Amino acid sequence: MASKLRIDQLRALSSTVFHGIGDSLSIRASQNHHIRHFSDVSSPTLSPAGSSSPPPQNVELKTAPQPEKMNINASTTSSVNQIELAKFSAISDTWWDAEGPFKPLHALNPTRVSFIRSTLCRHFRRDPCLVRPFEGLNFIDVGCGGGILSEPLARMGATVTGIDMVDKNIKIARVHADQDPVTSTIEYYCTTAENLVEQQKEFDAVIASEVIEHVADPAGFCQSLAALTVANGATIVSTINRSMRAFAAAIVAAEYILRWLPIGTHQWSSLLTPEELVLILQRASISVEEMAGFVYNPLTGQWSLSDDTSVNYIAFGKKISQQTD
Numbered sequence: 394m395a396s397k398l399r400i401d402q403l404r405a406l407s408s409t410v411f412h413g414i415g416d417s418l419s420i421r422a423s424q425n426h427h428i429r430h431f432s433d434v435s436s437p438t439l440s441p442a443g444s445s446s447p448p449p450q451n452v453e454l455k456t457a458p459q460p461e462k463m464n465i466n467a468s469t470t471s472s473v474n475q476i477e478l479a480k481f482s483a484i485s486d487t488w489w490d491a492e493g494p495f496k497p498l499h500a501l502n503p504t505r506v507s508f509i510r511s512t513l514c515r516h517f518r519r520d521p522c523l524v525r526p527f528e529g530l531n532f533i534d535v536g537c538g539g540g541i542l543s544e545p546l547a548r549m550g551a552t553v554t555g556i557d558m559v560d561k562n563i564k565i566a567r568v569h570a571d572q573d574p575v576t577s578t579i580e581y582y583c584t585t586a587e588n589l590v591e592q593q594k595e596f597d598a599v600i601a602s603e604v605i606e607h608v609a610d611p612a613g614f615c616q617s618l619a620a621l622t623v624a625n626g627a628t629i630v631s632t633i634n635r636s637m638r639a640f641a642a643a644i645v646a647a648e649y650i651l652r653w654l655p656i657g658t659h660q661w662s663s664l665l666t667p668e669e670l671v672l673i674l675q676r677a678s679i680s681v682e683e684m685a686g687f688v689y690n691p692l693t694g695q696w697s698l699s700d701d702t703s704v705n706y707i708a709f710g711k712k713i714s715q716q717t718d
């Protein structure tokens with residue numbers, strides 16, 4: 394009874410924290426730039442892979458060459474924050490424990506996959522009804538951790554490369570992916586985006602989910618993400634807003650009250666507002682086209698897509714082609 398009361402109290406408290414604090418201070422991405430909210434986007438026109446529908450004007454749907462084996466020993470590591478990497482190294486054996494420190498990422502996964510699937514199907518003119526709409530496209534999951542996101546990307550047909558600077562994460566990701574023939578095709582490397590830029594690697598879609606808040610130089614990191622994205626390709630970044638509401642939810646509640654994450658996982662000063670992310674992506678030649686918030690319902694334990702970007706959010710952008718500038 395005591396523990397039930399405690400859970401109920403925590404749920405009520407977290408509900409207050411998640412939904413009641415900082416409404417007036419929360420920042421809406423839509424106020425300062427012209428980005429479609431996810432909910433504004435009408436259902437995509439179905440355009441099965443291989444159909445003759447023309448690509449959007451000015452969008453050259455050239456696909457990136459299939460990746461060759463990577464040289465993981467290149468030296469540039471400007472995005473690496475050793476303190477952040479040590480935090481992930483310490484809990485690396487828990488990546489696939491759905492009740493462990495990565496529980497929030499496991500819970501968030503279907504929701505972010507839904508955004509990624511929808512935006513990339515629209516962008517690449519693929520049929521979202523197909524089981525494997527991304528056949529023939531090369532994706533990279535930068536800061537892949539244990540592969541929680543890389544695996545569904547591979548199941549949707551993409552040729553997936555996952556990279557992370559924590560070697561233990563890569564080993565865990567490899568072992569887990571090898572349990573299924575479909576995901577065993579994923580190439581995992583312990584390296585940085587900068588190292589792959591040095592090797593002039595390019596991908597049709599570059600995805601960095603919940604990583605930018607852990608890197609040393611977010612603007613430089615975005616430059617690397619952009620350099621890895623083929624002209625007219627897609628870049629997707631998700632992260633946590635630097636709002637009062639996010640401070641209450643993602644740091645106070647998630648780390649100190651609910652103990653979902655080890656204390657200190659997120660540094661307030663390292664968080665970016667949607668406006669800041671859009672700006673640094675724009676400066677890196679990535680034009681953000683769509684944005685959505687992730688909203689957590691503490692009663693159901695479910696995440697959903699929303700226009701509310703005040704806590705967690707995800708942005709889809711396309712690489713501006715040099716020819717069409």
Ligand SMILES: C[S@@+](CC[C@H](N)C(=O)[O-])C[C@H]1O[C@@H](n2cnc3c(N)ncnc32)[C@H](O)[C@@H]1O
Pocket residue numbers: 472473474477478481498535536537538539540541542556557558559562584585586601602603604607608609
């Ligand atoms: C919160 S986890 C997110 C993992 C994965 N993207 C997901 O959402 O399931 C952040 C990951 O980024 C990795 N990371 C941090 N800085 C990095 C960098 N500069 N280059 C590559 N990986 C990095 C960490 O090791 C960690 O695995």
